[in-house]
Amino acid sequence: MKEEEADLQLLFPTPIWRSKIKNFIEINEMLYKYIKDIQQKDDKGTGKSTIGGWHSPFFDLNNNEPKKFVNAINKDLNKTFIDMGWDLKSQTIKITGMWSIINKTGAANARHIHPNSFLSAAYYVKAPNDCGNIKFHDPRSAPVFRRPKMTQDNKLNASEISIIPEDGLLVLFPSFLHHSVGANMSNEERVVISFNIDLK
Numbered sequence: 001m002k003e004e005e006a007d008l009q010l011l012f013p014t015p016i017w018r019s020k021i022k023n024f025i026e027i028n029e030m031l032y033k034y035i036k037d038i039q040q041k042d043d044k045g046t047g048k049s050t051i052g053g054w055h056s057p058f059f060d061l062n063n064n065e066p067k068k069f070v071n072a073i074n075k076d077l078n079k080t081f082i083d084m085g086w087d088l089k090s091q092t093i094k095i096t097g098m099w100s101i102i103n104k105t106g107a108a109n110a111r112h113i114h115p116n117s118f119l120s121a122a123y124y125v126k127a128p129n130d131c132g133n134i135k136f137h138d139p140r141s142a143p144v145f146r147r148p149k150m151t152q153d154n155k156l157n158a159s160e161i162s163i164i165p166e167d168g169l170l171v172l173f174p175s176f177l178h179h180s181v182g183a184n185m186s187n188e189e190r191v192v193i194s195f196n197i198d199l200k
Contacts, residue, residue: 014139015083016163017172019076021123024168027072028125034065035100035125035191046099053107059098066098069193073123073170077197080119080172091199098195100125107190108132109181117175117196124192127165131190134171136161137178165192 021027038056039045045054059066070077081088096117101109109132114120122134138144138159150157162182163171173179175196184190 014174014177016136016161016177017076017080017083017170018163019079019170020166021072021076021168021170023072027069028167030065031069031125031193032191034063035102035193038100039102049109049112050101050103051108051110053101053103053109056100056102059100061095061098069123070095076170076172086199094198094200096196096198098193100191100193103132103181103184103190103192105184105187108183111137111178111180113178114175114196117198119172119197120175120177121173121195121197122165122171122192123194124165124167124169126189126191127167127169128186128188128190130185131165131188132182132184133162133164135180135182136163136173137180139177165190 035056038059039054042057043054045056048055061067061070077093081093086093103109143157144159147157147159
């Protein structure tokens, strides 16, 4: 390395993948009907991280709708596995749980993680404007407890990153990453599907 040269290396990065699904309008119509049928049978849901929202029980992954959904996002999932360098010859990928959350006006989701899995996902079936961003929080304790003044937030110094949801958007992230959802300030439902991925 030459003198007076600086080399920025990003060590131990925390990745987040975003992709827009092809033919998402047709897929989302199918998924919305499937989710509303579940809600009609169980309008209380499971609670969990929701603040005023509805959290479905786990989907039956043998049903046609979840199967079609997984097939639609398979290419995006495989890219993530390749990026992570996972050895898929000696390990099997398994979706360990899939569910939906419906947040009506004012509903939100408390900060949480997804234990006992490697990757988690959020896929947006209905995401009107101002329905609540998903917020990812810096997993490192030291820079959260003590931070210098910043001229502006960027990828190197931010303690929180928000992603604006939109219909057909798939967001994948490490399950250990703390995340929350802001309040739905729209007059429409915010409908998201989440799932966890493990290696066996």
